[in-house]
Amino acid sequence: MDKTLKKEVFAVTGMSCAVCAGSVESMISSLAGVTSASVNYAGANVYVVYNPEITTPEKFVKSVQSIGYDLIIEEEDLSEKLAEIELKHLQELKRKLFTAFLFTTPVFILSMFHFIHFAYMHWILMGFSLPVILFSGSGFYANAWKQAKYRMVNMDTLVALSTGIAFIFSVINTIFPELFIRAGLQPHVYFESATVIITFILAGKFMEERSKSKASSVIRNLMGLQPKNLTIQRDGIEMEVPLVMVVPGDQVMVRPGDRIAVDGIVDSGNSYVDESMISGEPLPEFKSEGADVFAGTLNTNGNLIITASKTGKNTLLAGIIAMVKEAQSAKPPIQKLADKIASVFVPIVLLIASITFVSWYIFGPEPSLTFAFLTTISVLIIACPCALGLATPTALMAGIGRGASHGILIRNANSLETACKINAVVFDKTGTLTTGKFIVTKSNWIKDDLIFKQLLFSIEKRSGHPLANVIASLFQDMQLLPLDNFEDIPGKGIKAVYQSYNCLVGNKSLTGESGIFFQTGTKDDSSVFFTCNDELVAHFSVDDTLRDTTLDAVNSLKKEGIEVFMLTGDKESTASEMAEKSGISNYKANVLPADKNLFVRDLRQKGYQVAMVGDGINDSAAMAEADLGIAMATGSDIAIDSAGIILMQSDLRAVAKAIRLSKATVHTIRQNFFWAFFYNIIAIPVAAGVLYSSLGFLLSPMIAGAAMAMSSVTVVLNSLRLKRVNL
Numbered sequence: 001m002d003k004t005l006k007k008e009v010f011a012v013t014g015m016s017c018a019v020c021a022g023s024v025e026s027m028i029s030s031l032a033g034v035t036s037a038s039v040n041y042a043g044a045n046v047y048v049v050y051n052p053e054i055t056t057p058e059k060f061v062k063s064v065q066s067i068g069y070d071l072i073i074e075e076e077d078l079s080e081k082l083a084e085i086e087l088k089h090l091q092e093l094k095r096k097l098f099t100a101f102l103f104t105t106p107v108f109i110l111s112m113f114h115f116i117h118f119a120y121m122h123w124i125l126m127g128f129s130l131p132v133i134l135f136s137g138s139g140f141y142a143n144a145w146k147q148a149k150y151r152m153v154n155m156d157t158l159v160a161l162s163t164g165i166a167f168i169f170s171v172i173n174t175i176f177p178e179l180f181i182r183a184g185l186q187p188h189v190y191f192e193s194a195t196v197i198i199t200f201i202l203a204g205k206f207m208e209e210r211s212k213s214k215a216s217s218v219i220r221n222l223m224g225l226q227p228k229n230l231t232i233q234r235d236g237i238e239m240e241v242p243l244v245m246v247v248p249g250d251q252v253m254v255r256p257g258d259r260i261a262v263d264g265i266v267d268s269g270n271s272y273v274d275e276s277m278i279s280g281e282p283l284p285e286f287k288s289e290g291a292d293v294f295a296g297t298l299n300t301n302g303n304l305i306i307t308a309s310k311t312g313k314n315t316l317l318a319g320i321i322a323m324v325k326e327a328q329s330a331k332p333p334i335q336k337l338a339d340k341i342a343s344v345f346v347p348i349v350l351l352i353a354s355i356t357f358v359s360w361y362i363f364g365p366e367p368s369l370t371f372a373f374l375t376t377i378s379v380l381i382i383a384c385p386c387a388l389g390l391a392t393p394t395a396l397m398a399g400i401g402r403g404a405s406h407g408i409l410i411r412n413a414n415s416l417e418t419a420c421k422i423n424a425v426v427f428d429k430t431g432t433l434t435t436g437k438f439i440v441t442k443s444n445w446i447k448d449d450l451i452f453k454q455l456l457f458s459i460e461k462r463s464g465h466p467l468a469n470v471i472a473s474l475f476q477d478m479q480l481l482p483l484d485n486f487e488d489i490p491g492k493g494i495k496a497v498y499q500s501y502n503c504l505v506g507n508k509s510l511t512g513e514s515g516i517f518f519q520t521g522t523k524d525d526s527s528v529f530f531t532c533n534d535e536l537v538a539h540f541s542v543d544d545t546l547r548d549t550t551l552d553a554v555n556s557l558k559k560e561g562i563e564v565f566m567l568t569g570d571k572e573s574t575a576s577e578m579a580e581k582s583g584i585s586n587y588k589a590n591v592l593p594a595d596k597n598l599f600v601r602d603l604r605q606k607g608y609q610v611a612m613v614g615d616g617i618n619d620s621a622a623m624a625e626a627d628l629g630i631a632m633a634t635g636s637d638i639a640i641d642s643a644g645i646i647l648m649q650s651d652l653r654a655v656a657k658a659i660r661l662s663k664a665t666v667h668t669i670r671q672n673f674f675w676a677f678f679y680n681i682i683a684i685p686v687a688a689g690v691l692y693s694s695l696g697f698l699l700s701p702m703i704a705g706a707a708m709a710m711s712s713v714t715v716v717l718n719s720l721r722l723k724r725v726n727l
Contacts, residue, residue, distance in 0.1 A: 068146055137160075257298075264307050267289065268305045272285065428613065462486060528540045
């Protein structure tokens with residue numbers, strides 16, 4: 001790509017459907033200097049490639065604002081601002097839904113029980129319906145008008161037309177009933193149709209927005225790993241400054257328990273640093289003078305002074321954040337099936353309704369205007385998207401419920417739709433294929449005397465090394481011995497003296513430096529050695545353990561025809577051994593977060609539909625890059641927020657179950673759309689009056705409403721079958 005071009009991701013607010021995303025995308029793309037713009041409706045952001053010498057983000061803002069949306073380009077406190085906007089929008093939607101439910105309930109009850117009839121009942125129904133139409137449903141009408149101005153239609157268009165015309169028709173019959181009475185017709189009202197449809201659709205939108213709000217928190221959580229303020233030494237003066245004011249060359253003080261805020265080099269001090277967010281490996285790395293450290297990692301037990309080398313956007317953590325943003329935004333927006341159908345269905349319904357009105361008005365019997373109005377209303381009511389709107393959410397609710405019973409949490413419709421297409425699954429190793437917890441897998445005592453066990457226990461209990469507790473946990477109710485000359489040698493082990501015993505506990509590097517050499521037949525990189533007076537007393541193999549379900553899970557995926565891959569930051573020897581135990585032939589060792597991201601991208605470029613299964617922050621960019629992210633519930637919040645599917649019970653067999661559930665749910669959704677349209681295909685022509693000339697039959701709006709309700713019942717019953725699907 002041309003080096004003069006700049007790539008940035010901006011948050012977009014005000015979008016309510018995939019068509020809105022298309023409008024934003026086309027407006028920005030049309031600006032001079034913009035090479036490309038890709039809007040992700042689900043992520044509420046836009047990924048723009050542009051020439052900063054020709055155009056600026058401020059021009060993007062003006063362009064987007066001109067069509068009723070907004071763009072957030074400032075980076076300071078961006079996460080807080082986005083959270084505030086999302087919360088405000090969700091609260092507004094909640095108020096609208098509550099109002100709709102509150103006023104729709106009496107309308108529905110009074111309309112359904114026909115024996116409840118009294119004077120001014122139509123006026124009472126109209127009074128209850130007004131808040132639903134004017135407040136709760138206002139967004140549908142505003143968005144439909146906005147789409148109409150750009151000669152576009154979507155589901156909001158059909159909702160607005162069907163509910164709006166049903167409401168207006170009912171208002172006319174309420175205020176001027178004599179118009180229909182003079183024609184020998186009953187002045188029916190359809191307030192319940194208008195209000196119930198708006199309430200159902202709002203409920204679906206509320207669930208969708210709540211899911212989007214939770215899903216978009218991944219970037220905010222990543223940014224939360226960067227402390228806002230930190231203590232630095234500059235020109236010999238110690239001061240506390242905001243993170244944005246730190247520059248390369250500053251000396252940053254990091255206390256135990258603090259997150260490191262910059263990339264840099266340790267100037268003084270030593271400590272164990274938890275770098276699992278980078279490497280994915282649970283064992284903290286020892287850092288001393290001259291060691292590299294990275295932003296977002298956690299200092300566990302010592303004071304460090306770090307000379308900053310990279311700050312702000314240039315840190316490794318900022319790079320991970322950028323990768324997540326780019327991966328989420330670069331994907332083309334996945335348009336809902338209902339919106340795709342609506343793009344064809346809505347214009348056809350409008351055309352049929354228009355033809356119906358004109359035909360009856362010109363060729364129909366007297367009163368032709370009344371007949372034209374009635375048949376047109378019947379067409380629009382029977383084409384009302386109630387069943388179409390229920391087709392997806394009812395299947396999703398049933399599918400999600402079935403998944404939850406198997407420990408599978410599906411977070412959004414896009415993930416469910418994508419899962420059925422997966423043909424490659426990439427597993428992170430530590431914490432995913434394995435438990436992420438080190439245990440002693442093998443112990444061998446050469447001298448099995450009580451005194452030596454007491455010595456080892458006493459030494460390990462005083463150690464600050466993460467593996468020390470693993471060794472110490474082998475002993476219970478053991479007596480602590482007083483030790484002399486205790487020396488903790490970072491990165492190697494411990495020296496200690498008890499009476500006449502000179503002891504070493506550590507790796508082979510420590511024993512070698514002390515002139516002690518032996519052959520054990522074990523892997524040195526996962527072994528802990530215990531020597532006394534230059535003789536080997538015991539050695540232990542300490543390793544991460546494979547989950548009980550890993551092998552079954554991998555075999556199950558292979559039976560589904562899915563290729564399985566493993567990525568790990570471990571050494572080649574460890575990776576090879578774990579891949580063999582897991583039954584995985586395709587693996588890659590010594591992998592950093594950027595490498596995982598590139599690996600997934602390469603698979604997708606080769607034509608694979610990829611699912612990335614992980615548990616750590618270091619997996620989040622790869623999970624965002626993949627077609628589907630699957631997280632372990634025991635993993636980090638960042639990984640969970642990046643995922644479309646979460647395995648609540650850490651049972652890897654659920655990956656294959658999730659794919660099978662996806663196939664069943666998507667199949668059910670397609671069946672639902674068939675049933676939703678089956679009634680329309682038959683009933684719309686009847687509602688338009690095709691049987692009137694031959695049979696004298698004219699479908700009244702009331703019967704049209706009943707047919708619409710029947711299609712909804714059929715869709716719901718079909719969706720409920722998912723509760724019994726075999727996974």
